[in-house]
Amino acid sequence: MNDARAAFFGGMLLLTLCVVAAGLVFGWPHAAITALSFCVYFLLRQMQEIGRLLDWVRQPLGTPPPVAMGDGVWDMVFGGLTRHHRDSMLERHQLNLALDRFRLAAEALPDGVVILDDAQQIEWMNRQAGLCLSLHATADVGTRILHLLREPEFQIYLADPNNFDHALLLSTTRSPGRFLQLQMMPFSAGRSLLLVRDTTQLVRMSTMRRDFVANVSHELKTPLTVTLGFLEALEDAPAETPPEERAHYVQMASTQARRMQSLIEDLLTLSMLETDAQPKDECVDLLKLIESVLADAQALSKNQHEILLEIDSPVIIIHGDKSELHSALLNLASNAVHYTPAGGRIVLHWRILETGEGELGVTDNGIGIALSDIDRLTERFFRTDRGRARVGNASGTGLGLAIAKQVVERHHSKLMIRSVLGQGSTFCIVFPADRLA
16 A cells, blocks of 8 residues: 555656646646646546456456556556455365365264254255265255154254253154164354264164063073973972883973073074184185085984085185084074975085185075065074974074074175075075185
8 A cells, every 4th residue: 555655646746747847848838738638648547447447346256356557556456456366266275175174074974964054954964964864965955954854853852952962863754764863063153063873773783682682581481491390390299200200301301401501502602703803714624514514414304304415616625714614504504404394305505606706505495484584584583473483393592593694704704595485495605705725
């Protein structure tokens, strides 16, 4: 500003000196004409620069200012505007970078984030929030959140800011079967953050844990009650009770005690599998392992089933824990025996897939499994509602498939289940190619 003022007064002083000099040399009429001509030129020049300045003001935000058409005051004015524009663009660029970093950080969060204005309209949301709430990150921006989530519990929660001190557990109709934890966090300018966390897995795990405790109690209570009943009958039996009847009581109590022992052993096995960090890395001769399981399955079947081997590949060495793999395959074979009527056919197979993976499986033509039950089949103590009752008098702990799944996951493999109700089932362990020798 001081430089512009000095330049202006310097120009006026120069004009005054020129007029005085022209008056002394050519006379004062000529000096007046010269001064008038200079003033007209000066005014036209100012109008031209002001017009250029007004044209720039009408341009979109971010348009660079014009360059002065000469030296002087306007050169300093447009130079100052250029510097200010450059600084503003740099600051704007830095703000955009900070905003991009914020958005990238918000997108990387495992939880959903929704920014709401003072009217509870959506200003922005990250991808996780869209997935959890079944919202569109672009189309739903500008819509009131209550128009999209119409659950009464959520409306009551938003109506009272005192509720924001705690989270709301909600199951929305937009995402059936999904459980969410929502919490509002007000911040500046009347805006709020709505934090969304998907707790579906936690709810399911809590339910499974609760069911597991109930099932263990039930599975132990039944044989324990029977055992105590036979022991009490034996204790209260009169002296003249026949020895064969006493022996029957002892045998039944012993059977139930062995059932409890099997259940406890399976529970300990599951606990060991879940807490042990890594399985052994042995070179397992798969052919010997399959033959051993075949012999066990035939003994369990008591020659009531046709049990066969199908080996389609010479690659029979797998890196893994021999005892764990034997346990997993034996559980699959035992299930096939238990759920296949007498005279049925059971096949233990091994093949190399086109992907280079190895498939070890058990196929039967037994009673099969309903499609709706397959996903839950490996849960502990899971019982199907119908069509999956054990054949004959065979009994188990209900933990065999849970153990098999745990072993398979510890070997970084996959347990595949295919079944048609009434036609049979196939249980396959698919090993990655890097486990095959």
